[in-house]
């Protein structure tokens with residue numbers, strides 16, 4: 001039972017990114033980067049399944065440039081067995097990454113693939129579903145619990161207004177929501193040890209997959225700010241404003 | 251060429267966001283078909299009554315009673331060659347299905363478009379709403395979800411033709427097991443006119459209920475919560491507002507003891523009027539609030555509740 005997890009390198013979620021003066025993109029030079037938060041949940045879940053004796057190997061894969069080594073080292077320090085970097089000079093978009101992961105799946109033959117439900121830079125939320133479609137695999141997105149019994153994964157998903165539980169025949173694709181688990185902290189000695197582990201690198205161009213960008217980024221801007229509001233000093237003043245100026249009948 | 255909208259429903263009612271998707275779809279000025287997978291007569295009638303659409307395509311089959319992404323995607327793919335644009339209102343339903351469709355059509359997908367412009371160009375947000383990207387698709391088919399609160403609801407009164415279509419064979423490798431709904435007498439969070447949201451500062455599930463519920467009841471409001479409040483067990487997860495929860499855009503949003511993290515404001519900054527009550531004058535929520543009250547919520551909220559005249563209709 002092998003599990004493949006995808007690990008994306010993104011700007012740390014606490015950082016407010018700035019737009020470059022020419023509006024061509026965001027300026028992430030020197031900004032703190034890290035593992036996409038939902039991918040940490042994916043890694044954690046795979047490790048727990050291994051610790052429960054339900055999986056035997058956890059492999060992490062990341063798509064990008066050599067700088068992505070750091071997020072793979074983080075995954076190794078958390079406890080994954082192996083790490084693969086699929087290297088591409090070009091910025092990879094969702095569809096391209098989905099096609100590239102598919103080739104890694106064909107090579108590694110995992111029984112389960114766990115991705116994050118969405119990346120916090122592109123906010124796309126597409127990859128897991130795209131990959132499942134390309135492989136014609138069962139899919140369960142936004143997972144808040146995973147239960148493995150033999151060749152079936154029972155997954156509870158967070159959906160608008162409640163939850164839904166599905167049973168998937170393996171191999172299958174699952175995307176992790178934040179409530180799936182609480183990712184473990186990485187201890188410094190583990191990080192030191194992870195530095196020594198090898199990371200296999202594959203050049204994306206050798207995989208025979210068309211990975212040209214399909215979406216052109218024309219312009220990046222800060223969204224229009226909400227108009228500056230006012231401070232009120234009491235509940236009475238608040239109600240007076242809402243009733244008088246906003247015409248709300250309270 | 252035509253435009254296809256995937257109509258979301260819960261087995262009983264059509265989701266009102268479908269009317270917003272129709273307005274978005276009108277941008278292409280092509281005939282619009284609404285696809286309903288499963289569903290009852292009331293849903294089909296509601297779909298056919300939306301002005302601006304040309305036809306309702308209804309696929310009914312036992313396996314569509316609880317539609318799986320795999321089955322709805324296969325259904326869409328079975329008719330996709332007639333369409334240049336395939337879209338839906340952004341929700342956990344549509345974002346589960348449409349990326350699967352787009353990959354199998356070999357086109358990129360545009361998630362949660364805020365605006366649609368000429369030449370397959372869209373505005374969408376990135377970095378949790380902190381930036382806006384203008385992007386242009388180079389693909390021959392457009393697959394997208396739209397941010398409902400940015401589009402007006404299409405009016406009702408139509409009597410569009412309903413056509414029954416065949417559903418492809420079921421995808422048997424995935425099986426629906428069960429679902430839970432958090433039942434509440436309050437209005438649905440995503441369509442409520444007023445939302446009262448509470449944060450971690452409420453301190454317990456009991457206090458969350460005791461302090462916020464009377465205010466919400468008097469205002470006829472839906473209750474919302476931050477992730478911190480949900481994770482602490484003060485509120486159920488389906489009322490979480492934000493990046494990983496529900497996106498709301500009510501007439502009035504009252505944030506109570508909410509710090510205003512971008513992951514939260516992503517889900518409420520399209521609200522018409524925002525009121526923030528927080529004891530920390532520097533809380534980021536005040537930067538986006540129209541009216542800010544620096545106060546202890548345990549004093550301010552009971553006082554506000556008492557001062558509101560009558561329950562709203």
Ligand SMILES: Cc1cc2nc3c(=O)[nH]c(=O)nc-3n(C[C@H](O)[C@H](O)[C@H](O)COP(=O)(O)OP(=O)(O)OC[C@H]3O[C@@H](n4cnc5c(N)ncnc54)[C@H](O)[C@@H]3O)c2cc1C
Nearest residue numbers: 449450451476477478492493494507509513514529530547
């Ligand atoms: C990937 C990711 C996704 C996320 N998605 C979401 C999401 O969808 N929704 C979401 O909400 N969060 C989300 N978060 C979490 C988010 O970053 C914040 O941690 C969270 O919103 C904070 O919740 P809070 O405002 O309740 O708590 P805190 O940040 O702890 O703020 C509590 C506030 O209450 C005030 N306060 C305390 N006592 C009182 C009192 N007596 N009276 C008045 N005010 C008081 C304090 O001054 C403070 O401002 C996400 C985080 C990540 C990493």
Ligand SMILES: Nc1ncnc2c1ncn2[C@@H]1O[C@H](COP(=O)(O)O)[C@@H](O)[C@H]1O
Nearest residue numbers: 006007063115116118119124125126127
């Ligand atoms: N470049 C990448 N490298 C590794 N994993 C990725 C990459 N892009 C996306 N993913 C995975 O796909 C998930 C969803 O991403 P997205 O569809 O871009 O929101 C992420 O949480 C990751 O698990």
